[in-house]
Structure formats: structure tokens, C-alpha cells
Amino acid sequence: MISFRDVTVTYPTGTIGLDGVSLDIEPGEFVVVVGLSGAGKSTLVRTINGLVPVSSGTLEVDGVAVHAASSRRLRELRARVGMIFQSFNLVGRVSVLQNVLVGRLHATPVLRSLLGLFRESDREQAFQALERVGIVEKADVRASQLS
């Protein structure tokens, strides 16, 4: 589903972020990337949805050739790729469930999102996600109350 072929990323500063990476990740596979600070872990993850452009090599994600994708195609891809940044920001004053539902904002009409009216199917999916990581009982807790 995710296929890196000899991917190199060179930042405008000249720093090499990725150096000839080849890697295949199959659907449903759960992968952990471990490495020293500066090894290129964040760069690897950011290339997957096109936040960092590939300098050479090829990268396919769910059938999309990311290395050659138009900005429109990349936007479509990004709507389907979930990503939590290293310095992620939880919204402290709303519930854990509402924080998870942020992942559905791109598919929620503006008025509904302003009112916090998410679709029942989205809420169900958010509960399942919390269940998966073992904190479903925290769904209604304000995020600021988490450890």
C-alpha cells in the first residue's frame, strides 16, 4: 500500500533528509520506525502525504504516485491520510472524543463542525479508535485532564 523505491529527500538547505530509502508497507501492517534524532523519521512520514517533496526515486501511496502527483491529487490523498505531528496540539477545553473527531473535519460541513454536530457514523468510528488504543472510557473527559 505504501511503497518507497530508492527515495531521496534533499532539503533546500542541502541537508539530506532521506538517502535512498526502499520500503514496502502492506495494507493493515502496523509499522514502527526507530532511529536517532535527525535520522529522518519525520521526513519519512511527511513524504507519505506530500508535505515534503521527494527529490528522487518513486513513492506510491494507496495507488497514488506521490512523487509525481498534482497538488489537487495530493489534497485528495491528504484527506485520506491521518497524521499526528510530533508537537501535536490537543484542544484542552473539549472532550477526548471531540479531539478525535477533528480527524473528520475535512469531511464535515462548516456549520456542523462549528456546532460540533458530527455524523453518527463519524462518532462511532471515533469511539472505535479510542477503544483500539484502550482509552474509550476517557471519551467524555476534557483533554486537559489527561495525563
Ligand SMILES: Nc1ncnc2c1ncn2[C@@H]1O[C@H](COP(=O)(O)OP(=O)(O)OP(=O)(O)O)[C@@H](O)[C@H]1O
Ligand atoms: N525543514 C527542514 N529544512 C532543512 N533540514 C531539515 C528540515 N527538516 C528536517 N531537516 C533535517 O533533515 C534531517 C532529518 O530530520 P528529521 O526531522 O526527519 O529527523 P527525525 O528522525 O524525525 O528526528 P527526531 O527524532 O529528532 O524527531 C536532519 O538532519 C534535520 O536537521
Ligand SMILES: [Mg+2]
Ligand atoms: Mg521527528
